[in-house]
Amino acid sequence: MTTLVTQAVVDESEDAARRERFPIGARVEFDDLLEAGKERVLDELRAREPVSWVPALGGWLVTGRDPARALLAPRADITVESEQNLVRRSLGLMMLTSDADEHRRLRRPFEAPFKPRAVHELFADTVRREAGSLIDTFVAEGRCELGGSFAAPFAVRMAGRMLGLSLGDSASIERIYNAFAEAMVYDGDTEGRQLKAESARATLDTLLHSELARCRRDPSDSITSRVALEHEGLSDEEIVAQLRVIMFGAIETIQASTMNTLLLLLQHPAQFQEVKEDPGLLIGAVAEAIRLIPPVAFVERWTRDEIELSGVRIPAREFVGVSVLAANRDPSTFSSPLSYDVHRPNASQALSFAFGVHTCLGVHLARLETQVAVEELIARLPSLALGDHDLPGGFAFRRPASMTLTWSTA
Numbered sequence: 001m002t003t004l005v006t007q008a009v010v011d012e013s014e015d016a017a018r019r020e021r022f023p024i025g026a027r028v029e030f031d032d033l034l035e036a037g038k039e040r041v042l043d044e045l046r047a048r049e050p051v052s053w054v055p056a057l058g059g060w061l062v063t064g065r066d067p068a069r070a071l072l073a074p075r076a077d078i079t080v081e082s083e084q085n086l087v088r089r090s091l092g093l094m095m096l097t098s099d100a101d102e103h104r105r106l107r108r109p110f111e112a113p114f115k116p117r118a119v120h121e122l123f124a125d126t127v128r129r130e131a132g133s134l135i136d137t138f139v140a141e142g143r144c145e146l147g148g149s150f151a152a153p154f155a156v157r158m159a160g161r162m163l164g165l166s167l168g169d170s171a172s173i174e175r176i177y178n179a180f181a182e183a184m185v186y187d188g189d190t191e192g193r194q195l196k197a198e199s200a201r202a203t204l205d206t207l208l209h210s211e212l213a214r215c216r217r218d219p220s221d222s223i224t225s226r227v228a229l230e231h232e233g234l235s236d237e238e239i240v241a242q243l244r245v246i247m248f249g250a251i252e253t254i255q256a257s258t259m260n261t262l263l264l265l266l267q268h269p270a271q272f273q274e275v276k277e278d279p280g281l282l283i284g285a286v287a288e289a290i291r292l293i294p295p296v297a298f299v300e301r302w303t304r305d306e307i308e309l310s311g312v313r314i315p316a317r318e319f320v321g322v323s324v325l326a327a328n329r330d331p332s333t334f335s336s337p338l339s340y341d342v343h344r345p346n347a348s349q350a351l352s353f354a355f356g357v358h359t360c361l362g363v364h365l366a367r368l369e370t371q372v373a374v375e376e377l378i379a380r381l382p383s384l385a386l387g388d389h390d391l392p393g394g395f396a397f398r399r400p401a402s403m404t405l406t407w408s409t410a
C-alpha cells in the first residue's frame with residue numbers, strides 16, 4: 001500500500017527567511033511561469049538562483065539543467081507519491097504517480113511496443129496515413145488553424161491507433177484531456193478545475209472499460225488486446241489507469257510538438273528552406289524545437305527526506321518543481337541557447353522527455369509522429385506561410401494557443 005507524502009506547511013517566519021535568501025525567486029509571479037514572452041524571468045532566476053524558493057508556486061523551483069537532472073535521477077529521497085500531486089489527482093494512481101517497485105510493475109507491461117525498432121515497425125505507416133488523411137480534409141482551402149484542423153485531431157487519432165482503441169469523436173476526447181491539462185496548474189486555485197477533471201475521468205473510464213471488454217471479446221494485435229488478455233499482473237482498474245496516462249501523454253504533447261516545430265521553422269525561413277531541400281534535417285529540427293519550446297514545461301516532485309541541491313538545503317516533504325523550459329535554455333550546456341538551430345549537435349540533451357525512471361515512455365513515438373506530421377504538412381502545402389498566431393505559452397504544457405497557416409492552392 002502506497003503511503004503518500006503530505007506536503008509540509010511552511011510558516012510565515014520561515015517563508016520570510018527564504019524570501020530574504022532568494023530575492024529573485026521571491027519576485028517571480030505565477031504569470032511569469034504561465035504567460036508567453038516572459039521566459040527571461042526564468043533566465044535571470046537560473047543565472048542567480050538555479051535552485052530557488054518561489055512563493056508564487058508554493059515551493060522550490062529548479063531552473064539550472066544540472067540540478068534539474070540530479071533531482072530527476074533515480075533516488076529514494078525524491079518522490080511523486082504526494083497528496084498534493086495534481087497529476088495524481090486528475091489521472092489517478094498509475095506509473096507517473098508511483099515510485100520504485102510499484103512504478104516498475106505498472107510500466108513494464110507497456111514497454112515493448114515503445115522501443116525504437118518496434119515503434120518504427122508498428123507505427124510508421126499508420127502515422128503517415130493518419131497525417132495524410134487529415135490533410136486531405138483541408139488542403140483545398142488554402143488556410144487553416146493548425147491546432148484545431150490538424151495537430152489536435154492528429155494527436156487524438158494516433159493515441160487511439162497506437163493503443164488499438166476506438167475513441168469515437170476526437171473533439172470529445174480533446175475536451176476530456178483539456179480538463180486534465182487545465183487541472184495541472186500549481187497556482188493555489190485548483191478546486192473547481194479538479195472537479196471538472198474528475199468528471200472527465202469518469203467519462204473516459206467508462207469508455208476505456210468498454211474498450212477493454214471489446215478487446216477481450218474480439219482481440220487484435222493491439223497493445224490493449226495484448227495487455228487485456230495477458231494481464232501481466234494488472235487488474236482491469238490498473239490497466240485502465242495506465243491507458244489513461246499513455247493517452248494523456250500522447251495528446252496535448254503531440255499537438256504542442258507539431259505546432260511548436262512548424263512555428264519555429266516558419267519563423268526561420270533560411271532553415272525552413274534547408275529542411276524542405278533535405279527532409280533528413282527534420283530529425284534535428286524536431287529535437288531542437290522540443291528543446292527550445294518544451295511541450296511539457298514543468299515537472300513536479302516532492303522530497304521524502306531532506307536533500308541538498310546545488311548547495312541549497314531543502315527539508316523533507318516539500319514541493320520541488322523543475323522548469324524544463326529554463327533548464328533547456330541553460331547556457332552551460334547549450335551554446336546560444338535562445339536561438340533555434342536545426343544543426344545543434346546536442347539538442348537531445350534537453351530534459352524535455354524528463355530523465356530517470358519516469359523518462360517518457362513514448363519518446364521514440366513522439367519524435368516519429370512529430371517528424372512525419374511536419375514532413376507531410378510541408379510536402380502537401382506549397383508556399384506555406386505563417387498567418388496570425390499567438391506566442392507559445394502555458395505553465396505545464398507549452399504551445400501557441402492558436403496558429404494560422406496559409407498556402408497556395410493554385
Ligand code: HEM
Nearest residue numbers: 095096246249250253257295296353354358360361362366
Ligand atoms: C513531444 C511529445 C512528448 C513530450 C514532450 C513528453 C514528455 C514527457 C515527460 C516530460 C514525461 C515525464 C514527466 C515526469 O517525470 O513527471 C513523460 C512521461 C510519460 N509520457 Fe511522454 N511526452 C511526449 C509524448 C508522449 C507519447 C506519444 C506518449 C505515448 C506513449 C507518452 C507517454 C508517456 C507516459 C506513459 C509517461 C509516464 C512514464 C512513467 O511515469 O514511467 N508521451 N512524457
